[in-house]
Amino acid sequence: MKVYRVHGLDCVECANKFERNVKRLAEVQDAKVNFGASKIVVYGSTTIEALEKAGAFENLKIQDEKEGTMESQPIWKQKKSLKVYLSAVILMASWILSMQWGGQSPLPIIGYAAAILIGGYALFMEGLKNLLHLDFDMDTLMTIAILGAAAIGKWEEGATVVILFAISEALESYSVDAARQSIHSLMEIAPKETLIRRGTLELMVPVEEIKIGDIMVVKPGQKLAMDGRVVKGASVINQAAITGESIPVTKAVNDPVYAGTLNEEGLLEVKVTKRAEDTTLARIIHLVEEAQTAKAPTQTFVDRFAKVYTPVIIVSSLLLAGIPPLVMGASWGDWLYRGLALLVVGCPCSLVISTPVAxxxxxxxxxxxxxxxxxxxxxxxxxxxxxxxxxxTGTLTKGVPEVTDIVALRRNEQSVMTLAAAIEKGSQHPLASAICRKAEKDGLNVNDIVVEAFQSVIGKGVRARVNQENFYIGSPLLFEETLPDGIDMVIGKQIQSLQKQGKTVIVFGTESEILSLIAVADELRxxxxxxxxxxxxxxxxxxxxxxxxxxxxxxxxxxxxxxxxxxxxxxxxxxxxxxxxxxxxxxxxxxxxxxxxxxxxxxxxxxxxxxxxxxxxxxxxxxxxxxxxxxxxxLPYIINLSHQAMAVIRQNVSLSLAIKAVSIVLIFPGWLTLWMAVFADVGATVIVTLNSLRLSRVQD
Missing domain, CATH: 3.40.50.1000 (HAD superfamily/HAD-like)
Known part of the structure; x- marks a missing residue:
């Protein structure tokens, strides 16, 4: 399996077509395009050259996922845009000539034809190739519409459609790139190199060459390049990039720190604990990118709808162009023109992209x-x-419980806590940690006690052997089951009294008696x-x-x-x-x-x-x-974001269908021109994309 980044992937249909082309390559078993992350996963072996050839229809550029970000030119500076500029100039000149000379000169028609060929050459090549394979995507539909317009003498409209289509593609590309920017910005958070101390030398090292165990020197005002643990110094770290916390966190020796966070105050020395590709930030980026491949139920429905919708539009266009002339003797030219308009306006681009961009x-x-x-x-x-x-514990409460009461029933308090802490050292439960912290705070020597046969009793507590004597520590339920006669009524009342105060009671004892009650409280967040x-x-x-x-x-x-x-x-x-x-x-x-x-x-x-x-x-x-x-x-932010995302998706789908419905109605009386059809179709795509971008402003 190999992952590549794809540059220039601006529409869902293009992504699907690219995926199909890659699957046809020799030695490729399978391929999966992630449109949101603009990546492709290839199963099997291939080359970047072969992948770029498979994406030549959209001039896609391919890059290994592990390489640095590829510099991409703004769309208005790209070669294909220069052809559109020239085509637009020729169109304007031809229009001026036609206004001055009317039908007395063939020059305007020659100019329109030149504008169509120069601006639409790449479109035609791809569209005609798709037509041969009966692959009716946007390029195919536009090619048929433009050539059809020329065939019935609508040269100026054919040239206008070429220009508008190019402009709309540029706007769509810009909108989709803006939607992806929130993901790309995460990749730029962490530095690409950092200061590493090896022996007595300090040198700048690229993150790919940093090893686990290296000492990273982080000065005030610098961002951390790697995950690690502080080994020297103390500082305040702004972790907003990773955790979203607005308040900086104090870090001292042994505290974990993360790549992409900002050291605000002190000088830190950090021992690197993860490789560059395994840092918390890298995993966040990976998870977010992978998340975009999991389609929402709404998106799955829209995709299924589009697969039925497109063939229906194509058949409807043919019927609209042919039935009125054949049945009612209407003008072939007029109805062929209307059929071409339906073909263009019926393209499902805005509908298909309405959900994934949101x-x-x-x-x-x-x-x-x-x-x-x-x-x-x-x-x-x-x-x-x-x-x-x-x-x-740890969710609604702080998860750091503290011992509040010690009721020694059979032995003195110090003896009870020493034994209890020695046993609880083997447990990972938060309440066990509270007992260990209390013993450490009181200076009790628990390390000299040898604990044997430690065993967890799931959901109830633990048992262990010390000096050949079996001890139990856990919930009252554990002792109700362990003691022959259960818990004594007097002790039971003491337990209930502590519980009424909102405290958790830990019982410590043997198989035959209770030695102590330890009350622990966990503060509410x-x-x-x-x-x-x-x-x-x-x-x-x-x-x-x-x-x-x-x-x-x-x-x-x-x-x-x-x-x-x-x-x-x-x-x-x-x-x-x-x-x-x-x-x-x-x-x-x-x-x-x-x-x-x-x-x-x-x-x-x-x-x-x-x-x-x-x-x-x-x-x-x-x-x-x-x-x-x-x-x-x-949590309220997540609920709010979900509500707004679903509202935007519903708006996008409704708006896309409404624009198409109105446009289709306008076709029948002949009010919708070809250039208006292009504007309606791709205008809808740009509108739903820009509407989706509003979600980037939802506040926490």
Whole structure:
């Protein structure tokens, strides 16, 4: 498999034709064009020369994906544009001659013919070749229309159509390039070279030559070229390019940093942890480009409609040109002219491009705001959501729980916390981290304790052996099952009292008794309640909090956040079952989580939204939508962007069909000229493209 960038790919039909041509090349098993990213994936072996030959109909230029950006000339400076300028001058001169001499001189007709040939030569060559293959694309339809106009003596209109078609192609190219600019701008964020220290030498090294383990020296005001970890210095880093966070983040030794972010203050030395092609920024660009190949349901419908619509227009043009003269004795010239006008105005370009350009623009806007939307399907589904489920820890709460109470029942507090922390060192659970942090803060020596036979009890806690004695630490449910007589009533009341305060209670003990209760509290994020309120205002009917925490603590957090429903004491499989149920009941349901513990639920939801994806590869791979930071305020932005994107797509489709309908009606009384037909068709294409570009201004 090999990926190439394609320059000059301005219309969906051209992309489809290029893909078909490449598939016909020898030794190419398959090929897939990504119109939004302007790339082609080739399966098999080929050369750039062969690919450019396959794209010669549109003068496409091909480049290896790994090479630097190809410098492209503005369209008004390209060779094909010079021919159009000359053609336009000849057209104007011929028009002036015809006004002065009328029909007394053949010079105007010669001038019109010259303008047609000079300006439309490349169009005719491609159009005639397509006609032989019965491939009725825009070039074919325009060729038939222009030659038909000349055949019935409408030389000036044929020449005008050539000029207008060239101008419209230039405008379409400009509009599509503008839509892609949001993606291209991401590629320019990170420097192409940076200062690397190797031994005692400091030298500028291109990013492709930087190795994992190299020390990158980043001065104040410079952007980071690579992902890494700070090994010396401290500074404030602006991560807006990656996470969309408007407030810079303080970074010190051992903190991760990302390519494309800006060092605002101090001098940093950063140990490189990823190759250039594996940086978080590179993966964002790759995911965004790949996302554009996933068609939204609306786009799939439009594509199917266009495949039926085009043949119907061609047959209708033939019938319009032939039936009135044959049946009613009408003028062949008049009705042939009207048939040609229908052929031109019926081209589905604006209809086909109405959806992909909107999706490309919306996905690019989201990427600039630290949100990765993996294609048109999640973009469209996000606007149809009726219910959103949230994981509690690390999503609605800060995910950094702290120990608030220690109730030592059988041994002293120091002994209990030392043992508990030694055991919890083997766990990755946030509550375990809280106990370890508390022990470290109190200066307890946990490293001398030898922990054996450590085992996780899924969804309930852990067990381990210390000095030949078995210990358990986890939820009250774990001890209800472990102790012969369950939890004592007095201790049960103590647990309930702590839970009513919104705290999570961790029980520590042996197979026969409870040694201590450890209460932990996780603070609600400042933005949580405001985000939930905005989601309800945006049309989300139900918000659900899912957690493995006890019911009383969960209800306390849920009430503070303002969620509609709280589901507590859930195992991972329970969360998955609940998401399945929500999808069945509401058709469209989202799950918001950290992308690691919640991976099954994220995958099952109609739209899986992972938070804090800049720090985890799992989140980027699992979710349909990834928030690069832990910023919940991005959720209302996503819903708003989806609503606006779907509104723009509906406007584009409606506008395209309306313009064509009006134009077709005007053909029958003979009011629509050929040049007006061209203007209507390609004018509609430019209008829907420019309308799509409004999505680049949707604010976070």
């Amino acid at each position: 999706i490309v623009t919306a996905i690019g806007n989201a990427a600039r705001n630290g949100v990765i939307i993996k294609g048109g399907i999640p973009l469209e589904n996000a606007g149809a959501l009726k219910v959103i489920a949230f994981d509690k 400042e933005a949580s309640s405001a985000v939930i309120r905005k989601l309800h205002q945006a049309g989300i009917g139900q918000t659900v909090m899912l957690t493995g925490d006890n019911k009383k603590a969960a209800e306390s957090v849920g009430k503070a956040a303002g969620v509609s429903i709280v589901q507590a004491e859930l195992l991972p499989e329970d969360k998955l079952a609940l998401i399945k149920d929500l999808c069945e009941r509401y058709q469209e349901a989202a799950m918001v989580g950290d992308g690691v513990n919640d991976a099954p639920a994220l995958a099952e939801a109609t739209v899986g939204i992972a938070m804090g994806a800049s720090g985890t590869d799992t989140a980027l791979e699992t979710a349909d939508i990834a928030l690069m930071s832990d910023d919940l305020t991005k």
